[in-house]
Amino acid sequence: MSSSEHVTPVHAHIPKVGTLVGVWATLVVLTIVTALVATVNLGELNIVVALIIAVSKASLVAWIFMGVRHTTSLTKLFVVAGLVWLGIMILITSSDYTSRTWTYQAQPWAHNPAGGKSR
Amino acid sequence: MAETVVPIHDHTVEETHLRHHFATPEQQMDAATLGMWTFLITEVLFFGGMFTAYAIYRGIYPAAFASTSEFMNVKIGATNTVVLICSSLTMAMAVRSAQLSNRAGLIKYLIGTMIFGTAFLVIKGFEYHAKWVEHLVPGFNFAFPEHPEFAHNAQILFFLYFCMTGMHALHMIVGLGLLTYLLIQGSRRVFHANYYAPVEMIGLYWHFVDIVWIFLFPLLYLIGHWHL
Numbered sequence: 167m168s169s170s171e172h173v174t175p176v177h178a179h180i181p182k183v184g185t186l187v188g189v190w191a192t193l194v195v196l197t198i199v200t201a202l203v204a205t206v207n208l209g210e211l212n213i214v215v216a217l218i219i220a221v222s223k224a225s226l227v228a229w230i231f232m233g234v235r236h237t238t239s240l241t242k243l244f245v246v247a248g249l250v251w252l253g254i255m256i257l258i259t260s261s262d263y264t265s266r267t268w269t270y271q272a273q274p275w276a277h278n279p280a281g282g283k284s285r
Numbered sequence: 286m287a288e289t290v291v292p293i294h295d296h297t298v299e300e301t302h303l304r305h306h307f308a309t310p311e312q313q314m315d316a317a318t319l320g321m322w323t324f325l326i327t328e329v330l331f332f333g334g335m336f337t338a339y340a341i342y343r344g345i346y347p348a349a350f351a352s353t354s355e356f357m358n359v360k361i362g363a364t365n366t367v368v369l370i371c372s373s374l375t376m377a378m379a380v381r382s383a384q385l386s387n388r389a390g391l392i393k394y395l396i397g398t399m400i401f402g403t404a405f406l407v408i409k410g411f412e413y414h415a416k417w418v419e420h421l422v423p424g425f426n427f428a429f430p431e432h433p434e435f436a437h438n439a440q441i442l443f444f445l446y447f448c449m450t451g452m453h454a455l456h457m458i459v460g461l462g463l464l465t466y467l468l469i470q471g472s473r474r475v476f477h478a479n480y481y482a483p484v485e486m487i488g489l490y491w492h493f494v495d496i497v498w499i500f501l502f503p504l505l506y507l508i509g510h511w512h513l
Contacts, residue, residue, distance in 0.1 A: 178384045178478065181377065190374040197366045197502070201359055204507035212511065216503035224496045231377045232492045233485075241319050248326030252333045256340060263341050 179236035189230045196223050296479040310479055321486045325493050332497050335449050339504060342441050349438035351509025353446075355431075356421055358412060362506040365408050366498060372401030373495045380488045383471075383481035391471045391484070398491065399464050402457055409454055422447070446505050453501060456494045463487045 200219040208215060228234050234245060307313035343350045375397035382390030420428040423444045429436040467484055470476065476484055 178481075180384045181381055183378070183381070186374060186377045186381070189377075190370060193370045193373075194367055197363060197370065200503050201363045201507065204359075204503070204510040207511040212507075216507060220500050220503055223499045227373060227492050227496050227499070231373050231495075232489050237318055237322075238315050241315070241322050244319060244322050244326065248322075248329050251326070252329055255330065255333055256337050259337050259341065260344070263344070 179233065181230065181233070185230060189226050192226060193223055296477065300477070301479045302482075314482055314485075317482045317486060318489075321489050325489060328493060332449070332452070335445065335452070336500065336504075339445050339449070342438075342445070343508070346435075346438040346441065349432075349435035350442050351512060352432045352435045353439050353442045354507065354509040354512065356416075356419060357506040358415070359506050359510065361408060361412055362502050365405050366502045368401050368405045368408070369495045369498050372398045372405070373492050375401060376488050376491045379467075380481065380484050383476045383484040384478060386477040388471065388474060388476075391476060392468065395464055395468050395471060399461060399468070402461050402464070402491075406454060406457055406461075409450065416443075416447075442505075442508075449501055449505070453494065453497050456497070460487070460491050460494055463490065 196219050200216055203215050203219075204212065206212075228245070234242060301310045303310050303313060307316065375394045379391055379394035379398060382388075382394055416422055417426070420426045421443050423440040427436075427440055427443070429439055432439065464487065467487055470483065
């Protein structure tokens with residue numbers, strides 16, 4: 167292919183200005199909401215609400231600003247795989263720390279010379 | 286909004302920077318996007334390690350973590366969140382301008398993004414200085430007379446605070462360097478509707494850094510905010 171040869175144009179998905187500004191406004195509103203909700207005592211739910219809002223904001227940025235909605239299926243698969251790997255890291259590390267303090271319990275259905283007492 | 290869309294001309298292979306192993310600029314763009322996302326996933330796992338450490342220690346010392354909230358400036362944190370969201374909008378507009386071969390728009394929005402990015406770092410610098418003055422830097426001058434019972438474990442949160450916001454700030458500084466590169470290339474008329482991959486890829490990086498902060502803000506600033 168010589169360099170003077172012309173190539174077919176890229177069919178870009180050009181976002182509408184209104185869409186981008188709409189996402190921006192939603193992100194600003196959600197930032198204010200998350201700061202206000204944090205001043206109310208919801209007990210254990212405070213962190214749940216904060217994370218739901220943060221995940222929503224991150225999804226908006228990824229889907230619209232980063233244009234995941236217009237990427238190939240392979241790219242979408244990679245993005246999801248990355249999140250799954252993050253989940254594996256958090257889940258297995260947490261299960262380790264949670265179960266470290268668990269004491270061994272004797273299993274009465276198994277043969278136990280100690281007579282069923284925990285070791 | 287009435288907007289004059291610059292008609293997309295056919296570009297030569299040289300102008301589109303099409304490498305010989307790709308059939309079309311579109312295929313080359315898809316490959317670049319996939320590669321950039323692969324890199325961003327390694328970044329997700331890099332920051333994810335610190336978020337995991339945060340989750341573990343917050344689970345072990347919830348009261349000590351909550352006691353740190355009165356030392357976090359929520360107004361500054363929220364302001365910086367909005368500043369970064371604004372920078373993401375201008376970055377998205379910069380990519381859009383490049384897609385439309387709008388050179389003036391590209392340069393305008395790149396400069397806007399850099400101004401917001403710099404503003405974020407300046408505000409962050411004032412915040413770090415306040416932490417130093419208030420003796421909240423673990424390992425250097427940490428003192429926690431308000432809650433002596435948490436003096437030991439609250440340091441873990443401040444250690445995570447400086448690690449996470451510090452790594453985030455470092456990514457912002459790298460991002461500003463990349464934006465400077467785009468600004469130089471953009472002013473040299475390198476980018477147009479059939480070649481804007483660097484703008485798009487650095488845009489992805491910039492938005493990713495924004496996403497990290499979207500999680501850092503509630504997790505570091507709003508832990509025990511309702512106590513106050």
